[in-house]
Amino acid sequence: MSLKHRLRDVGAQLLWSSGLTRPSRAGRDRLNIVTFHRVLPDPAASPLPHLAVTPDFLRNALRFFAQHYTCLTLSEAAKRFFDGDQPARPLLAVTFDDGRKDNFLHGVPALRAAGIRATFFVPAGRVDDTTPLWHDELGWLARHLLEEGQGDLLGSLAGRAELADRGVHAVVQHAKGLPGPERESLLTFLRQRTGGISLPQWEGPMPWSELRQLMHEGYEIGSHSLSHDVLLDRLGADQRAEVFESKRLLEENLNTEVKSFCFPTGEYDATTLGEIREAGYQCAVTTRPGSNSRDSDPYELLRHDIQGERNRVAAGAVHVPVLAWRLSDFPGTAR
Structure with missing residues (x-):
């Protein structure tokens, strides 16, 4: 502590x-x-x-x-x-x-x-x-890229290279401030780049x-x-x-x-x-x-x-x- x-x-x-x-x-x-x-x-x-x-x-x-x-x-x-x-x-x-x-x-x-x-x-x-809500999905995709050592790519896509060092939360917070079409374009590219990711059973709506x-x-x-x-x-x-x-x-x-x-x-x-x-x-x-x-x-x-x-x-x-x-x-x- x-x-x-x-x-x-x-x-x-x-x-x-x-x-x-x-x-x-x-x-x-x-x-x-x-x-x-x-x-x-x-x-x-x-x-x-x-x-x-x-x-x-x-x-x-x-x-x-x-x-x-x-x-x-x-x-x-x-x-x-x-x-x-x-x-x-x-x-x-x-x-x-x-x-x-x-x-x-x-x-x-x-x-x-x-x-x-x-x-x-x-x-x-x-x-x-x-499917996950947009911020959850972006979180899963961003974590996958970071774990795969592709943080630089993630930062460049988001337009903020330093985001790769600040983690998933920073990426999601940055995306909240993007215009809607830019945020959706980012999600679409990441979906294609990762080829989709498996999600746990608890991910999803009631x-x-x-x-x-x-x-x-x-x-x-x-x-x-x-x-x-x-x-x-x-x-x-x-x-x-x-x-x-x-x-x-x-x-x-x-x-x-x-x-x-x-x-x-x-x-x-x-x-x-x-x-x-x-x-x-x-x-x-x-x-x-x-x-x-x-x-x-x-x-x-x-x-x-x-x-x-x-x-x-x-x-x-x-x-x-x-x-x-x-x-x-x-x-x-x-x-």
Whole structure:
């Protein structure tokens, strides 16, 4: 463990012991929303391991949430919060982005054990499509090239030679900023160059049958658009379809009202916000970190991205004082 992380842990413990970051104090009159992506026994199996937590980590984090917060689905928590409710244990919503199969395999058992009902954001148009979402596919392809010693080629294709030294995550982050056609051209070339790669069984979407089961157990299914493409790449009717058609498709297949929306890659503008409201969603979440006040816009809610490596001790267990510090918005929040 680095000196920086040791100092962080000492600071977190002092704040926790003083009570400054304990949820009963720091979370008072705030709405906290936490988000996870992948739940995998071995996060290193993913080309984007920073987006994964282990089932053990998730179980420990959920135990902390259940002990210190009133945990509800996002739409329930947001409604109660903006209606003025202030329970003794502050409100918190647990969310999962992308609707991937590992969420059902490894995440749902932990949620059931903790008695927490979460919200799963699903790209509605990709439920029947077993191919990876674009950022996952790019991650797999980039890792393959790096492992084959073709990092220089990858860097030159992305237009940034230094990306080869910075790893898969840097390549994906760079691709998010590319215009849509350039990003698709990069993916197409990499598919051809690698000849395709084999993917693990957990890579892919939760099918409709699993989404229905979650809904019947009291979990919430929200929209993560139709395609999970960057919404700002979609203009006019195309962007409108991502918002409206995803809601219709989910409601038609799940026979329930879809109340929540999550912006893919966190990108949106005033047009997107107007369409979210017009479509009839009750709230929407961003990728910006932090907690929410009574003055927050229900359609631009902040979230805490819970990444395992930032919130654990050396043995891999959840470091409660660090996690509490992150959720507290206290100055110098642990990262």
